[in-house]
Structures are given as C-alpha cells and as structure tokens.
Amino acid sequence: MALTYLHTMVRVKDLEQSMAFYKLLGLKETRRYDSEAGRFSLIFMAPPGQEDAPIELTYNWDGDDGLPSDSRHFGHLAYGVDNIYEVCQHLQDNGVTINRPPRDGRMAFVRSPDNISIELLQNGDALEPKEPWASMESVGHW
Ligand SMILES: C[C@@H](O)C(=O)SC[C@H](NC(=O)CC[C@H](N)C(=O)O)C(=O)NCC(=O)O
Ligand code: NI
Numbered sequence: 001m002a003l004t005y006l007h008t009m010v011r012v013k014d015l016e017q018s019m020a021f022y023k024l025l026g027l028k029e030t031r032r033y034d035s036e037a038g039r040f041s042l043i044f045m046a047p048p049g050q051e052d053a054p055i056e057l058t059y060n061w062d063g064d065d066g067l068p069s070d071s072r073h074f075g076h077l078a079y080g081v082d083n084i085y086e087v088c089q090h091l092q093d094n095g096v097t098i099n100r101p102p103r104d105g106r107m108a109f110v111r112s113p114d115n116i117s118i119e120l121l122q123n124g125d126a127l128e129p130k131e132p133w134a135s136m137e138s139v140g141h142w
Pocket of ligand 2: 007009056076078119
C-alpha cells in the first residue's frame with residue numbers, strides 16, 4: 001500500500017497577501033484552479049525543483065464558510081494511492097471512519113485520531129465507481 005506525499009492544504013484569508021509571503025520564502029506558483037461554481041481558488045506553490053511537494057492554498061472568495069476561523073486555517077494532508085478502494089477498505093477494517101467515501105473512484109477524506117483531515121487521491125485515472133462505496137454517504141465535514 002504505497003503512499004505518495006502530494007501536498008498540504010491551508011486555507012488563506014487574503015490570497016495576495018499569503019502568496020506574497022510564500023514568494024518571499026522562495027515558493028513559486030505551480031498550478032491554479034479557480035471554481036466559479038464553488039467560489040474558491042486553489043493555488044499550488046512549491047520551491048523551484050520541488051514541484052512535487054507543494055502547499056495548496058485554498059481561498060474561499062466569500063470568506064470563511066461559517067465555521068470558527070481558527071478551526072479552518074489548516075485544511076488537510078494529501079497522499080496519492082494506487083487503489084483508493086483498497087486503502088479505504090483497509091482503513092475502515094481497522095476502525096477508521098471514511099468521512100468522504102471514494103464513490104467517484106478518485107478522492108476520499110478521512111481524519112486522524114487528532115482530527116487532522118487526510119485527503120486520499122487515486123494515482124492516475126479515477127477507478128470505476130463500485131458498491132458499496134458508490135452508495136455511501138459522507139460522514140460529517142471532511
Ligand atoms: C485538488 C485537491 O487537492 C483538493 O484538495 S480539492 C478538495 C475540496 N476543496 C474545496 O472544495 C475548496 C473550497 C472549500 N470551501 C474548502 O474551504 O475546503 C474539498 O473537498 N475541500 C474540503 C476539505 O475539507 O478540504
Ligand atoms: Ni488537496
């Protein structure tokens with residue numbers, strides 16, 4: 001069950017201010033995704049030559065999502081996995097709650113015993129959705 005470190009996500013209040021800070025540290029923007037529907041932007045930044053170990057800045061255009069801001073700065077740790085269904089089954093068999101099931105064959109969220117959000121992303125293309133994962137509801141805010 002090989003894991004590949006992908007990124008650490010932090011939420012930011014002021015995108016330009018935060019990006020300027022990380023640029024001072026020498027990080028460069030490597031990828032950006034703007035969601036009109038979700039009203040958020042994801043900006044990946046990494047040191048030159050370490051593009052495979054970025055941070056993911058999440059900027060919600062309308063500010064915090066109503067939760068206490070001190071609980072939303074830190075977002076998640078993300079890992080790539082070879083088979084998201086097998087990994088989630090292994091975790092679930094060992095008592096871990098799958099907060100966001102991998103019903104799309106691509107993305108799942110679990111939480112550590114310290115409530116740290118962990119994002120699991122399928123390496124390569126998404127797997128074909130399969131039961132029972134395809135019909136599982138998310139549990140809580142992942
Ligand atoms: C691209 C991949 O690395 C992601 O992390 S997308 C995860 C997705 N992010 C959002 O929806 C951003 C906006 C949202 N309002 C937020 O603040 O997270 C997501 O599922 N986020 C939930 C989470 O807990 O990370
Ligand atoms: Ni992420």
